[in-house]
Amino acid sequence: MNLIEYADREMLVIQVANVIAGELESALLNHDRVSFAVPGGTTPGPIFDMLCATDHLDWARVHVMLSDERWVPEDDPQSNAALIKQRLMVGHAAQATFTPFYTADHSIEAACAELGETLKEAFPLSVLMLGMGADMHTASLFPGAPGLDKAMASDAPIFYPIKMPGGQADRITLTARMLEGAMSTHVVIFGEEKKEALMQAQGLPEAEAPIKTVLGNATVHWAA
Numbered sequence: 001m002n003l004i005e006y007a008d009r010e011m012l013v014i015q016v017a018n019v020i021a022g023e024l025e026s027a028l029l030n031h032d033r034v035s036f037a038v039p040g041g042t043t044p045g046p047i048f049d050m051l052c053a054t055d056h057l058d059w060a061r062v063h064v065m066l067s068d069e070r071w072v073p074e075d076d077p078q079s080n081a082a083l084i085k086q087r088l089m090v091g092h093a094a095q096a097t098f099t100p101f102y103t104a105d106h107s108i109e110a111a112c113a114e115l116g117e118t119l120k121e122a123f124p125l126s127v128l129m130l131g132m133g134a135d136m137h138t139a140s141l142f143p144g145a146p147g148l149d150k151a152m153a154s155d156a157p158i159f160y161p162i163k164m165p166g167g168q169a170d171r172i173t174l175t176a177r178m179l180e181g182a183m184s185t186h187v188v189i190f191g192e193e194k195k196e197a198l199m200q201a202q203g204l205p206e207a208e209a210p211i212k213t214v215l216g217n218a219t220v221h222w223a224a
Contacts, residue, residue, distance in 0.1 A: 001202070001215040006223040009046075009190060016188060016221050017050035020127055023184050025057055027126040034126035035063045036096075037174065038088065039139070040070075040080025043131050043188055048088035059095040063122050064088065067130055068140035068173040069101040071108045071161075078169055101159075101172045108161040108170055115172070116158035123158065128182035130218075132211045134193050136201045140173035141210035152176040152206060152213070176206070176213040185218040187211070195222055 006012040020036075027034040038044060066080050074082045081100040089098050099119060103111055130138045137143060140162045141151055151160040156175035164170050179185070189198060198220060201209035 002219045003198075004219060004221050006221065009223045012188070012190075012221050012223040013046045013050060016129075016186060017047050017054075019219075020047075020129065020186065021051060021054045021057060023127050024062060027183070028058055028061055031126070033061045033063060033122075035065065035122035037065050037067050037125050037128045037182070038084065039067050039129060039131045040083055041131055043190060044129060045083070045087050047129070047188070048084070052088050052091040052093035055092050057092065059093050062093075062096040063119075064093075064096050064098045065119065065122065066101060067128070067138075067179070068162075068171055070169040070171050071102060072169050073102055073104060074100065076169075108172060112157065112159040112161055112172055120158060123178060123181065125178070125182040126184070128179060128185045128214075130179070130185065130187045130211075130214065132187055132189050132194060132198065134197050136197050136204070136209035136211050138187070138211040138214065139179060140171035141176060141213070143208050143210060148207065148210070152210065176210065179214050180217065182214075182217070185214050187214065187218050187220045189220065189222050191224060198222075 024034055069080045070078045072078050132138050135143055146163045156177055158178055159172050160175050162171045162173055201212050206212045
């Protein structure tokens with residue numbers, strides 16, 4: 001793991017956006033199309049705002065996808081796809097391809113299977129950006145979640161449904177092997193609590209700290 005600490009969040013946002021844009025540009029020198037997987041949530045929003053203004057990328061050759069998604073339609077406030085369309089798929093980046101995960105006419109299990117077939121050419125991911133929760137989850141790989149063992153297995157499919165407790169929306173997630181196989185991985189976290197969780201994760205089994213799956217190949221960007 002390569003941990004980079006920043007003086008403030010603004011510096012982190014600028015640097016991460018510049019690094020990711022440069023990596024996508026480099027990948028396009030060697031491939032007709034490249035893939036870029038991103039998280040939902042509030043943390044990456046400012047990074048998306050900077051990335052979508054990047055005018056030296058051939059965005060038409062970039063395929064954007066989510067690392068995970070709640071099983072809700074885009075008009076639901078919880079939808080990650082809606083956030084991506086509002087914050088990333090605008091400006092110059094509007095030329096990129098984006099594939100939402102939710103479909104009203106499929107079950108979540110059928111959607112996972114169909115997405116795996118539709119998007120299989122996008123792997124390995126060219127660039128992957130992730131967040132991490134204080135519980136050490138990443139994407140929708142939550143410690144203790146039903147189905148986590150199958151989503152973490154070495155022979156897991158590309159996508160897997162995660163059943164959430166307490167009436168929360170179920171989720172589709174990229175499985176651990178797809179995250180681990182990315183050509184370049186960046187994890188963005190803010191705050192002392194998450195920094196402490198990151199340090200703790202390194203001494204735990206992956207089932208208790210799923211973020212550990214990607215740390216061997218990741219650059220972690222942190223600001224207070």
